[in-house]
Amino acid sequence: MSDTIDHPTGLDGLAPILTGRGLVKTFGRVVGLNGADIDLFPGEVLAVIGDNGAGKSTLIKCFSGAHVPDSGEMTVDGQQVEFSSTHEARAGGIETVFQTLAVAPALDIASNLYLGREIRKEGILGQLFRTLDKKRMRTQAGQHLQDLGIGTLQDITQAVETLSGGQRQAVAVARAAAFGSKVIILDEPTAALGVRESARVLQLIDDLRNRGMPVILISHNMPQVFELADRIHVQRLGRRAAVITPDSHSMNDAVAIMTGALEVPDDEQTLGPVRVPATEG
Numbered sequence: 066m067s068d069t070i071d072h073p074t075g076l077d078g079l080a081p082i083l084t085g086r087g088l089v090k091t092f093g094r095v096v097g098l099n100g101a102d103i104d105l106f107p108g109e110v111l112a113v114i115g116d117n118g119a120g121k122s123t124l125i126k127c128f129s130g131a132h133v134p135d136s137g138e139m140t141v142d143g144q145q146v147e148f149s150s151t152h153e154a155r156a157g158g159i160e161t162v163f164q165t166l167a168v169a170p171a172l173d174i175a176s177n178l179y180l181g182r183e184i185r186k187e188g189i190l191g192q193l194f195r196t197l198d199k200k201r202m203r204t205q206a207g208q209h210l211q212d213l214g215i216g217t218l219q220d221i222t223q224a225v226e227t228l229s230g231g232q233r234q235a236v237a238v239a240r241a242a243a244f245g246s247k248v249i250i251l252d253e254p255t256a257a258l259g260v261r262e263s264a265r266v267l268q269l270i271d272d273l274r275n276r277g278m279p280v281i282l283i284s285h286n287m288p289q290v291f292e293l294a295d296r297i298h299v300q301r302l303g304r305r306a307a308v309i310t311p312d313s314h315s316m317n318d319a320v321a322i323m324t325g326a327l328e329v330p331d332d333e334q335t336l337g338p339v340r341v342p343a344t345e346g
């Protein structure tokens with residue numbers, strides 16, 4: 066199958082950063098994915114919506130290395146990939162903030178940012194005794210947060226358990242943003258947050274896009290999705306039912322597609338990119 070998709074906006078041929086084709090994932094008798102496709106283009110926010118159990122988390126977990134699909138193909142940057150662990154996916158440039166937040170509450174912000182990729186001291190201390198270079202992690206963590214415009218988390222030596230839900234989420238998003246070199250995936254990042262905290266996380270996502278980083282955003286929140294997303298992937302019964310945009314369809318349409326009440330003909334779908342990717346600098 067060709068990875069370039071004809072598109073009416075003149076962006077024909079812009080290569081997707083990530084694709085999935087015919088992905089199948091079963092859990093015993095339960096079908097998580099039933100031949101799912103997905104495309105993510107450079108510099109876009111792709112929202113993934115769908116009813117509970119539609120396979121949204123399962124789909125992104127294939128790209129996060131948390132699941133290995135039973136069949137189907139995945140590409141990143143045009144290269145076929147097979148991730149057998151989250152570590153491999155991260156090494157491949159894909160950072161995920163999972164639905165169940167994986168932060169370590171008792172550790173401080175800097176340590177959380179470097180969880181799983183701690184910086185060791187140089188020389189014999191680091192090599193032999195695996196001594197952590199806390200000072201360097203703190204300095205760099207502070208810089209990352211500053212870069213992301215969340216310098217209000219000033220004290221990076223603060224334990225994460227003392228933070229609010231929104232601040233914790235910001236740490237998780239910051240971690241993804243600091244290390245994701247190709248794609249950032251967020252699974253329901255605002256589900257547990259209040260209005261103001263949600264707004265902050267959404268602002269972070271917008272900032273990421275402005276820096277040219279493509280984002281996959283799983284969300285139940287329709288107004289949020291319609292405000293932020295460039296394109297909207299509707300997942301239904303383990304497959305991609307349609308791809309629409311905030312301009313091409315209404316929120317009511319989106320809900321109708323989710324429930325199967327509305328089918329979108331191929332020529333009304335937006336399978337290709339809709340915005341010109343942000344340029345560097």
Ligand SMILES: Nc1ncnc2c1ncn2[C@@H]1O[C@H](COP(=O)(O)OP(=O)(O)O)[C@@H](O)[C@H]1O
Pocket residue numbers: 092095096097098115116117118119120121122123124
């Ligand atoms: N680890 C698992 N073991 C068994 N069934 C699972 C597992 N993960 C997901 N499922 C099932 O796969 C289907 C899709 O789940 P999921 O991807 O979590 O949906 P969504 O994120 O869209 O709510 C559901 O029926 C769910 O119960």
Ligand SMILES: [Mg+2]
Pocket residue numbers: 121122123164
């Ligand atoms: Mg889910």
